[in-house]
Amino acid sequence: YWDPNYVVKETDVLALFRVTPQPGVDPVEASAAVAGESSTATWTVVWTDLLTACDLYRAKAYKVDAVPNTTDQYFAYIAYDIDLFEEGSIANLTASIIGNVFGFKAVKALRLEDMRLPVAYLKTFQGPATGIVVERERMDKFGRPFLGATVKPKLGLSGKNYGRVVYEGLKGGLDFLKDDENINSQPFMRWKERFLYSMEAVNRSIAATGEVKGHYMNVTAATMEDMYERAEFAKQLGTVIIMIDLVIGYTAIQTMAIWARRNDMILHLHRAGNSTYSRQKIHGMNFRVICKWMRMAGVDHIHAGTVVGKLEGDPLMIKGFYDTL
Incomplete structure (x- = not known):
């Protein structure tokens, strides 16, 4: 060899x-x-x-x-x-x-x-269904970066309070808010309740500001059937984007990417779990490889880190990830 x-x-x-x-x-x-x-x-x-x-x-x-x-x-x-x-x-x-x-x-x-x-x-992979230009057209935002944030605390809020956070953030100037990786369908807030209150907040913020707004609906679940159900419900509510976690696995990611393309939906991927194999410098896998695989799978967005905050990342490394994407 x-x-x-x-x-x-x-x-x-x-x-x-x-x-x-x-x-x-x-x-x-x-x-x-x-x-x-x-x-x-x-x-x-x-x-x-x-x-x-x-x-x-x-x-x-x-x-x-x-x-x-x-x-x-x-x-x-x-x-x-x-x-x-x-x-x-x-x-x-x-x-x-x-x-x-x-x-x-x-x-x-x-x-x-x-x-x-x-x-x-x-060429045997479908790749992302939408690009930056398409998303800007849908959001009617040009000439500047999108501004987004994640709802915090990510666990424990009731559906009504969760929706209030979404509304306040969007009305205050954000383009998007998003669910975090581990908010799925827990006893304190079931997924359907979260979707309903979040989309109500999106629609109210659009009415209040006159701008197009959005919220990343995390449809991650235990089975593909559950994810399909949640994605379909999110579509019925009028969202333009859904979200999944890296931990669901490569096959599930590709499958949801196919669904997103067929249903004209933007697909965001949270990289939850990547550091278990990407953080060590001598063993595992460089995150840039994950970036390439996820683009092949058909993911429109993938969070690739930032140079500030609680997570590891130096400017050159983070820039390299985004250059790869």
Whole structure:
């Protein structure tokens, strides 16, 4: 799986891994092991390899560079043939790229830093249904950034008080308010109550200001059936945007993106849960990869951080995420 003479094809899927080999393991060997485990290899030699075009389907680790200012970390450049992946499936892509390989014995730590997805593969995904221009037209806001905020406290408010916060914020000058990641349908406020009071607040603020306003309705739920029900109800109430959480999973995200496109709805994604694998600098995955996958899945918005506030993020890193988007 190590091929330093490999010539990258335009249709190859490329992955950049940060590899920290176990003590005594050669970085080239570790990189080749990553390429093997994320494509056709297993823990032993099998005769059935003779029945496949292994030279075509095996991933190729074609370059290894030491990470600057480190002593035991290396960048491994790995190429995958496009036919290794099902068209239009984030789930299948991730099953290979970030599947078993992250528990491999040969590496002490492993981080997926970036990917290059070929155009031929990207075209099998629907991508976002709307762009900045479309959203500005719907909101009738031009020449300035949108101004939004999140309802706080995010848990514990009654539906009526929740709606009051939405109204006060929108009437005070915000373009949008939004639900937070973990406000779904709890005993203190069921989802339908929240939707009704929030949309009443939106409509009243529009009447009071003469401007188009909105509220991100979080339709995240336990099952796809529940999410469909909540999204349909939000649509009936007249909202222009709904919201889901990253923790619902790649397949559910793609499914809701298809629904949003069919129903002419803007889709916002809250990145809840991303830091479990993106914050550590030597293991897990860079958030820029999540940005790319979510664009492929069809998400119109994804929160990618800010340089102020309680969460981690320096200006260059955050700007890089938004440049990627």
